[in-house]
Amino acid sequence: MPSPDEILNAKILVVDDCADNIDLMIEILRDAGYMNVSSTMLPEQVCELHRQHCYDLILLDLQMPELNGFQVMKGLKEIEQDGYLPVLALTAQPSFKIAALEAGARDFISKPFDLLEVHKRIHNMLEVRLLYKELAQYSKKQQELALHDPLTGLPNRRLLEDRIATTLQHAARHNRKAAVMYLDLDGFKPINDTHGHATGDEILKQVAQRLVNSSRKEDTVARVGGDEFVIVLAEVANVASAQEPASKLIEVVSEPYKVGELTLNLSTSIGIALFPDHAQDVNQLIHMADLALYDAKRSGKNRHCVAQLPLAPDALDGATPAVGVGAAQQVTV
Known part of the structure; x- marks a missing residue:
């Protein structure tokens, strides 16, 4: 299982077109001890940012002008070929919750924020995401061992x-x-x-x-x-x-x-x-x-x-x- 330090050092991106919402979420995260938090108000930047930084969690507002959260998730799916989309959807619309999960989000947080819910859902999702990454790395290592000579490291x-x-x-x-x-x-x-x-x-x-x-x-x-x-x-x-x-x-x-x-x-x-x-x-x-x-x-x-x-x-x-x-x-x- 991921350690508490690994969870608090996970890479998090906050995406919202409202500066006040971003400031509030960053404050919540930093008060909880998360140390690697960044943000953007431009949804069109999310996919490129994720390619560069491989975020462990993307807190994504669903209702944004021009490019909404559902469209962003569609782009993220092309990057995450293994099928794991590290998206926690943020929405004030009850009808969007199920739609977000169907679109690939792993979970959702309702607006206005309930502090206890925010903390729990973020922690749980990061724990699962980091465990998933550990398993993927272990699987890759096992595959490498199966295809390479253990003494020299050369292909077998x-x-x-x-x-x-x-x-x-x-x-x-x-x-x-x-x-x-x-x-x-x-x-x-x-x-x-x-x-x-x-x-x-x-x-x-x-x-x-x-x-x-x-x-x-x-x-x-x-x-x-x-x-x-x-x-x-x-x-x-x-x-x-x-x-x-x-x-x-x-x-x-x-x-x-x-x-x-x-x-x-x-x-x-x-x-x-x-x-x-x-x-x-x-x-x-x-x-x-x-x-x-x-x-x-x-x-x-x-x-x-x-x-x-x-x-x-x-x-x-x-x-x-x-x-x-x-x-x-x-x-x-």
Whole structure:
């Protein structure tokens, strides 16, 4: 539940075309201990003010010239996409009370003001509003945890696949290529076994940061396993434009790591697959990059390999299939 201090520090906006009404409401609020109160006599400003300040409570007069409270609430609904409208309607018309609730207001206060009613309704509504925000933040945090690796903060496989799908759709729409790089750390297991999991975790965090720092903002860096990472290159012209960043990553990962008093070294092997050359869907593209990674490992590590192009069906007649990606292009850095 929100604390008393959180309630008294909530952001409140008073909207009324009458200066005396605004002064009275501000006095009531400040006497009750509310510290973050602002006001406007111009209803057309309310939506923009709410966009800027995200008020926890809007005390809104319903009867105003030119733009009335109902019209203001219509605009606020477009901002509050989650459906929670933090509006407490102010009205002297009994018939407006139900109409205000139907329009989206959470509650109403009758004019002339009854001091006890004002205090109670404002406190109750702020308590609910702040609790609602806490729950929304908790839900967002849980969603983040479900989509990100807890150790490195990078996207996990679930989010990675979604990012690849989006990238492939964009590439197909604009007749462009995209690439997936599958990375595996060489020499990580001995470090983990010798120096312990805490040291291994620190190495993984440092690797993740290096990968992010060496990638473009539009690319996605994800952790998909113990010491396995995948990078999605959102737009590449050809194989060479994927090999260049791969070579750079091999150099970056190979630089020494400082963990406490230790200086440790490892390297990385990378498999590269291009859309639409090597595969045309998410899982197959990851699979082709993984096969190319296997070739890089088998060929001596600390290098990158590009997946082979799939053979045409008629080329397979009478031919002996290669193991893995067999003819993948290998480059040692």
